[in-house]
Amino acid sequence: xxxxxxxxxxxxxxxxxxxxxxxxxxxxxxxxxxxxxxxxxxxxxxxxxxxxxxxxxxxxxxxxxxxxxxxxxxxxxxxxxxxx
Amino acid sequence: xxxxxxxxxxxxxxxxxxxxxxxxxxxxxxxxxxxxxxxxxxxxxxxxxxxxxxxxxxxxxxxxxxxxxxxxxxxxxxxxxxxxxxxxxxxxxxxxxxxxxxxxxxxxxxxxxxxxxxxxxxxxxxxxxxxxxxxxxxxxxxxxxxxxxxxxxxxxxxxxxxxxxxxxxxxxxxxxxxxxxxxxxxxxxxxxxxxxxxxxxxxxxxxxxxxxxxxxxxxxxxxxxxxxxxxxxxxxxxxxxxxxxxxxxxxxxxxxxxxxxxxxxxxxxxxxxxxxxxxxxxxxxxxxxxxxxxxxxxxxxxxxxxxxxxxxxxxxxxxxxxxxxxxxxxxxxxxxxxxxxxxxxxxxxxxxxxxxxxxxxxxxxxxxxxxxxxxxxxxxxxxxxxxxxxxxxxxxxxxxxxxxxxxxxxxxxxxxxxxxxxxxxxxxxxxxxxxxxxxxxxxxxxxxxxxxxxxxxxxxxxxxxxxxxxxxxxxxxxxxxxxxxxxxxxxxxxxxxxxxxxxxxxxxxxxxxxxxxxxxxxxxxxxxxxxxxxxxxxxxxxxxxxxxxxxxxxxxxxxxxxxxxxxxxxxxxxxxxxxxxxxxxxxxxxxxxxxxxxxxxxxxxxxxxxxxxxxxxxxxxxxxxxxxxxxxxxxxxxxxxxxxxxxxxxxxxxxxxxxxxxxxxxxxxxxxxxxxxxxxxx
Numbered sequence: 001x002x003x004x005x006x007x008x009x010x011x012x013x014x015x016x017x018x019x020x021x022x023x024x025x026x027x028x029x030x031x032x033x034x035x036x037x038x039x040x041x042x043x044x045x046x047x048x049x050x051x052x053x054x055x056x057x058x059x060x061x062x063x064x065x066x067x068x069x070x071x072x073x074x075x076x077x078x079x080x081x082x083x084x
Numbered sequence: 085x086x087x088x089x090x091x092x093x094x095x096x097x098x099x100x101x102x103x104x105x106x107x108x109x110x111x112x113x114x115x116x117x118x119x120x121x122x123x124x125x126x127x128x129x130x131x132x133x134x135x136x137x138x139x140x141x142x143x144x145x146x147x148x149x150x151x152x153x154x155x156x157x158x159x160x161x162x163x164x165x166x167x168x169x170x171x172x173x174x175x176x177x178x179x180x181x182x183x184x185x186x187x188x189x190x191x192x193x194x195x196x197x198x199x200x201x202x203x204x205x206x207x208x209x210x211x212x213x214x215x216x217x218x219x220x221x222x223x224x225x226x227x228x229x230x231x232x233x234x235x236x237x238x239x240x241x242x243x244x245x246x247x248x249x250x251x252x253x254x255x256x257x258x259x260x261x262x263x264x265x266x267x268x269x270x271x272x273x274x275x276x277x278x279x280x281x282x283x284x285x286x287x288x289x290x291x292x293x294x295x296x297x298x299x300x301x302x303x304x305x306x307x308x309x310x311x312x313x314x315x316x317x318x319x320x321x322x323x324x325x326x327x328x329x330x331x332x333x334x335x336x337x338x339x340x341x342x343x344x345x346x347x348x349x350x351x352x353x354x355x356x357x358x359x360x361x362x363x364x365x366x367x368x369x370x371x372x373x374x375x376x377x378x379x380x381x382x383x384x385x386x387x388x389x390x391x392x393x394x395x396x397x398x399x400x401x402x403x404x405x406x407x408x409x410x411x412x413x414x415x416x417x418x419x420x421x422x423x424x425x426x427x428x429x430x431x432x433x434x435x436x437x438x439x440x441x442x443x444x445x446x447x448x449x450x451x452x453x454x455x456x457x458x459x460x461x462x463x464x465x466x467x468x469x470x471x472x473x474x475x476x477x478x479x480x481x482x483x484x485x486x487x488x489x490x491x492x493x494x495x496x497x498x499x500x501x502x503x504x505x506x507x508x509x510x511x512x513x514x515x516x517x518x519x520x521x522x523x524x525x526x527x528x529x530x531x532x533x534x535x536x537x538x539x540x541x542x543x544x545x546x547x548x549x550x551x552x553x554x555x556x557x558x559x560x561x562x563x564x565x566x567x568x569x570x571x572x573x574x575x576x577x578x579x580x581x582x583x584x585x586x587x588x589x590x591x592x593x594x595x596x597x598x599x600x601x602x603x604x605x606x607x608x609x610x611x612x613x614x615x616x617x618x619x620x621x622x623x624x625x626x627x628x629x630x631x632x633x634x635x636x637x638x639x640x641x642x643x644x645x646x647x648x649x650x651x652x653x654x655x656x657x658x659x660x661x662x663x664x665x666x667x668x669x670x671x672x673x674x675x676x677x678x679x680x681x682x683x684x685x686x687x688x689x690x691x692x693x694x695x696x697x698x699x700x701x702x703x704x705x706x707x708x709x710x711x712x713x714x715x716x717x718x719x720x721x722x723x724x725x726x727x728x729x730x731x732x733x734x735x736x737x738x739x740x741x742x743x744x745x746x747x748x749x750x751x752x753x754x755x756x757x758x759x760x761x762x763x764x765x766x
Contacts, residue, residue, distance in 0.1 A: 040174030043167065044372075045302035045365055056161045066299030067357075074356035075591070076163065077364075079575050080432060080568070083182045083425045 049073055094134065101127025108201060111393065118387045118464045121201055125460045129453040132209035137449040140214060144649060144657040145221050147441045152758040154227045155438055164228070166439040166760070169446055175437065177451040178368050179429045180216075181375070183526075183561040184419030184634075185459035187265060190466040190525035190532075191627060192416040193474065194402040197467045198393035199413045201460065207414070207421025208456035211664035215638060217448030218645045218661060219427045223435040224444060225752045231431045231641060237751050238647050239734050246730045247640045248576075253723065254425065254633040255573045256604070259348070260611025261626040262562040262569075267340045267616060268524035269555050274333035275320035275515050275548075277340070279556045280563070281333070282316035283366065284347075290362035305362070306369040313366065313560075317552050324515055337616045344566070345609040351567030352574050352601040360567050367564035374557050378461050381536040391467035391474065396498065403479040404523070405627065406686035411675040414667075415631030420459020422664065424637025426452065440760060465532035466525075472502025473510065473519075477528045481521040491520050515548035526562075530554035573604040614712045617705075628679055629719060635672045636723050639665060643734040650738045651748040658738075669731060676724035680717045689717035 042048045053069045054061060085093075104124035107116060141147045158164040167175075192200040223229055229237070232251065236244025270276045290309045298304060323329050335343070351359055400408040405416065419425070430448060438444055466474060475495045476484075484491040488504040495502050511519045514534060519527065534550035541550075575591060577600045582589015588596045615626050642665035649658050682688030685695040693713035696706055740746035 036168065036170050039168060040171045041303055043171045043175050044178045044368060045306060047300060047302050049162075050300040050302075052161045052165065061299050063296050063299050066295060069300070070295070070357045070361070072162075074361065077356060077361060079572060080179075083180045083184070083419070083423070083429055083565075 097127050115388050128205045141445045149442050152756040153438050164436045167437040169443040172437045172447050176434045176447050180426050186462040187525040188417040189459045189463040190529045192413050193466045194397050194404045196394040197391050199409050204420045204459045212422035213449040213452040216426045216430050216452040220430040220448035221444040223431040227753050228435040231427050235644050242733045246726045250637045255569050256607045257630045257633050259569045259608035261630045263344050263612045264615040265524035265526050266559050266562050267337050269526040271337045274330040275324040276555045277333040278323040279316045279320040280559045286312045287362040291358045306365045309366040341616045348570045349605045352570040367560050381540045385540045387468040389467040390470050403483040411671040414671045415628050415675045418631050418634040422638050424634050427641035466528050469532050472500040476502050477519050477522050480523050513547045514551035526558045574600045635668050639668050650741050651750045676720045679720045689713040
């Protein structure tokens with residue numbers, strides 16, 4: 001609501017709305033940051049790579065699927081140098 | 085934010101950074117607070133990122149937001165995957181952050197906190213971050229090619245060969261030096277040995293859990309593994325205090341070396357899923373958590389640095405390693421300032437995940453800044469200790485003597501007072517029998533970290549737990565590098581041998597697996613054994629050799645980068661990579677010269693061999709030490725010759741291009757417009 005529509009004497013409403021908007025924006029930003037952080041962890045720990053493997057082969061997670069993923073992914077992982 | 089406010093903010097950051105650097109550099113006679121280092125680092129990195137990296141990306145590299153990256157063009161859902169820039173940042177940082185930025189600054193602190201701090205800041209902003217950034221971008225523009233492939237294509241055959249040999253050399257020497265650090269941290273420490281030994285069954289359990297119970301739930305099992313490791317630390321205290329059990333886990337340095345060599349061989353030959361992958365996950369989990377915790381501890385506690393800015397050892401007479409600030413401080417601190425190893429990561433998995441070209445700036449330049457900050461935290465962790473304690477822990481018995489009384493008399497004589505009773509009390513507080521002669525950097529870092537943690541979390545009562553947590557953290561780090569490095573080295577040897585006889589190149593053929601694993605383990609195992617047996621403390625010779633190797637690889641990376649910049653027709657901007665390259669060449673050449681020919685037996689390998697030959701009665705042990713010295717001298721000589729070769733071949737390319745004798749032609753993938761730009765507009 002624009003400030004021009006607010007009647008004189010009711011200044012508290014736009015301030016409250018502004019605060020509410022800011023709180024919503026902050027909580028959205030916070031939730032987004034947490035999601036991003038978890039995505040980074042999932043990428044670092046190869047959970048995303050496993051999810052992509054399942055999607056690529058259209059299969060669901062099971063010990064055999066994970067064994068196949070490890071066969072494919074493990075060879076690449078073992079060739080990856082670890083930095084000092 | 086309006087332009088004038090932005091200018092004011094950056095002016096404020098510049099003034100604050102200058103003030104902090106001035107305080108660090110000019111304060112004499114009074115101790116300073118560690119927060120000055122943190123403020124100087126944050127300001128230097130902020131300015132470097134905002135202005136220098138922007139200049140490099142706009143003028144030198146001309147990052148193109150419209151150009152599709154290989155992650156988009158070659159997307160296969162496996163190696164090439166367009167990924168959120170923050171996710172790639174985390175992935176890249178987790179790959180480049182190892183034990184190097186923790187150990188190097190601790191060893192170099194023998195010169196005082198000032199030389200190391202200035203090198204970490206300047207080296208990272210103008211050298212390391214630039215190297216990681218440009219190599220990442222050049223790899224992105226070449227379909228994610230590796231450094232060795234780019235060296236072969238852009239410089240020539242010699243460049244490619246040197247890069248290959250440098251990678252093998254650095255891996256072998258890194259593994260030897262890393263294993264020696266673990267040995268020095270764990271010798272005569274039943275608590276540490278028990279905790280680290282327990283990480284092997286924990287990793288096996290994690291491997292079984294991941295494969296059979298909850299497939300793919302890596303985060304969950306890593307958390308479970310972390311809890312079990314914490315229980316192992318707690319259990320280690322019981323082990324160390326139980327007279328019947330403690331002797332089983334109290335091992336001498338040679339015994340530990342043998343155990344680690346056997347472990348390295350097993351880790352290289354066993355299936356990846358069983359040991360290597362779960363340990364890697366566990367190590368990464370502990371690493372990220374501990375770095376965050378250490379940063380928090382430093383900010384909360386804001387400790388005072390007891391180490392002076394410069395010590396008397398700037399003259400080259402240092403007890404931890406001999407040699408003057410130039411070149412040895414710049415060889416000792418590699419990973420926190422500039423590390424050639426990072427160029428392997430920047431041209432490995434990371435370029436295959438980059439979604440848009442401009443994101444290489446944040447990932448390449450930004451992640452190295454974070455790594456450099458870890459090195460600053462390591463400097464703080466060891467400089468909060470009283471200098472006498474720092475030198476008592478880090479000085480080898482060959483320099484300060486075997487007995488506590490002799491050691492404290494020598495160290496106090498240097499002007500750094502320390503008492504045998506004080507050292508005994510500290511050893512008791514951290515649950516060790518002794519802290520004298522615990523060389524390698526890891527124990528000193530662990531004591532400093534335990535000091536910071538126990539002052540902010542839990543008090544003195546939990547100092548022993550924090551100390552062993554820090555030891556476990558570093559040993560786990562290094563052992564992860566050890567098992568992964570042995571396996572990578574094995575693959576590289578198999579690739580090379582496959583050209584001679586095809587079956588040797590088959591990575592699933594067990595005779596080849598066993599033979600090449602044995603070859604690599606024997607290579608780093610001999611360096612380790614030499615370090616364990618060397619009376620002057622093998623880290624003396626191994627760490628500078630490792631530094632020379634690492635800087636050699638950085639030299640190769642910067643030669644590749646400079647050559648590409650010249651071929652792009654931007655020779656006027658080549659100083660961006662040429663200046664750090666020339667600095668590294670000066671450092672590597674001077675360090676190699678000293679390590680081979682210096683007349684001081686504590687520095688020069690050949691002088692040490694001559695001293696042994698003339699002063700001692702001949703024995704098989706002495707003959708072996710002399711042979712080791714000559715071998716080290718030969719390794720250093722070969723490395724410096726390789727630097728010269730690659731530099732000469734690069735200079736020849738630059739001169740040919742600039743003089744117009746050679747047509748400048750870069751081997752970039754053809755331009756394809758990105759679809760992400762259109763998606764953003766929608």
